[in-house]
Amino acid sequence: MTGIVPEPGPGIEPVHLLAWFDEAERDLPWRKPGVSAWQILVSEFMLQQTPVNRVEPIWLAWVARWPTPSATAAAGSADVLRAWGKLGYPRRAKRLHECAVTVSTEHGDEVPSDVDTLLTLPGVGAYTARAVACFAYQQRVPVVDTNVRRVVSRVMHGCAEAPASARDLDEVAALLPEDATAPRFSAALMELGAIVCTARSPKCGLCPLPECRWRSAGYPAAAAPARRAQRYAGTDRQARGRLLDVLRASITPVTRAQLDVAWLSDPAQRDRALDSLLVDGLVEQTAAGLFALAGEGGQAVSAQAFSQEKRRR
Numbered sequence: 001m002t003g004i005v006p007e008p009g010p011g012i013e014p015v016h017l018l019a020w021f022d023e024a025e026r027d028l029p030w031r032k033p034g035v036s037a038w039q040i041l042v043s044e045f046m047l048q049q050t051p052v053n054r055v056e057p058i059w060l061a062w063v064a065r066w067p068t069p070s071a072t073a074a075a076g077s078a079d080v081l082r083a084w085g086k087l088g089y090p091r092r093a094k095r096l097h098e099c100a101v102t103v104s105t106e107h108g109d110e111v112p113s114d115v116d117t118l119l120t121l122p123g124v125g126a127y128t129a130r131a132v133a134c135f136a137y138q139q140r141v142p143v144v145d146t147n148v149r150r151v152v153s154r155v156m157h158g159c160a161e162a163p164a165s166a167r168d169l170d171e172v173a174a175l176l177p178e179d180a181t182a183p184r185f186s187a188a189l190m191e192l193g194a195i196v197c198t199a200r201s202p203k204c205g206l207c208p209l210p211e212c213r214w215r216s217a218g219y220p221a222a223a224a225p226a227r228r229a230q231r232y233a234g235t236d237r238q239a240r241g242r243l244l245d246v247l248r249a250s251i252t253p254v255t256r257a258q259l260d261v262a263w264l265s266d267p268a269q270r271d272r273a274l275d276s277l278l279v280d281g282l283v284e285q286t287a288a289g290l291f292a293l294a295g296e297g298g299q300a301v302s303a304q305a306f307s308q309e310k311r312r313r
């Protein structure tokens with residue numbers, strides 16, 4: 001998947017992968033019968049860059065409270081941001097809310113099933129569109145996330161990791177079974193990367209695939225150094241999270257001083273974090289100069305007006 005010329009070699013046979021998945025599949029709530037396409041879409045929004053164990057309780061509470069797109073669309077922006085809790089990357093919550101509005105108003109409260117229409121929804125990118133088409137509508141479409149990319153890279157190309165490539169979709173599409181097991185094969189491939197063929201410590205002793213070029217080659221190191229885990233402590237992301245915590249905890253707008261105490265170590269960073277929350281539309285400033293979650297600021301002033309006012313001071 002990295003520009004390496006493919007040579008005949010191991011593939012990923014459905015028979016091995018599906019038999020393993022029948023035994024090893026995790027009991028995840030969004031995989032249960034009766035879960036709607038919308039609820040699967042919600043899980044995919046939440047699972048972007050967030051581990052399953054953190055998503056599970058939030059997803060369960062979310063779909064119990066807002067089971068449909070129209071129920072989600074009717075919720076206030078601030079309620080949605082509160083329910084998102086500590087999942088991180090809160091712009092996703094805003095985009096999910098916008099997606100709910102679009103699905104309820106333009107698609108009869110039904111998540112579209114074809115990839116091209118899914119791609120027109122707010123917050124839905126190449127991965128999410130195909131994941132929904134595959135997992136919610138049982139379509140034979142390639143679903144490529146980092147887990148899938150890693151397994152294919154190791155098994156078929158002998159490389160520890162592979163960056164995203166324009167060829168990924170075609171390569172994974174060619175692996176899919178022709179019959180109705182294709183969606184399950186996609187889920188199994190992703191699961192293998194998530195729980196066995198992990199980035200740092202692949203459990204090859206538990207791997208159902210009989211051939212793997214990377215293992216056969218003695219696990220050669222990646223050409224590029226492994227990406228270091230993203231630091232969180234001390235980042236703008238953490239500062240934004242602290243400011244949002246203050247606003248989530250208050251049902252009325254708060255003062256600037258109340259926000260300031262949430263991040264005392266670096267005032268410039270705190271200003272930057274607040275600016276970005278205003279620009280992202282996650283926070284509003286009221287006409288009286290207080291701050292609130294989106295939708296709770298009454299007659300809020302715009303982020304641009306806030307910046308102008310700050311420059312004047």
Ligand code: SF4
Binds near residue numbers: 151197
């Ligand atoms: S043999 Fe090891 S490296 Fe190869 S796919 Fe299986 S778990 Fe991954």
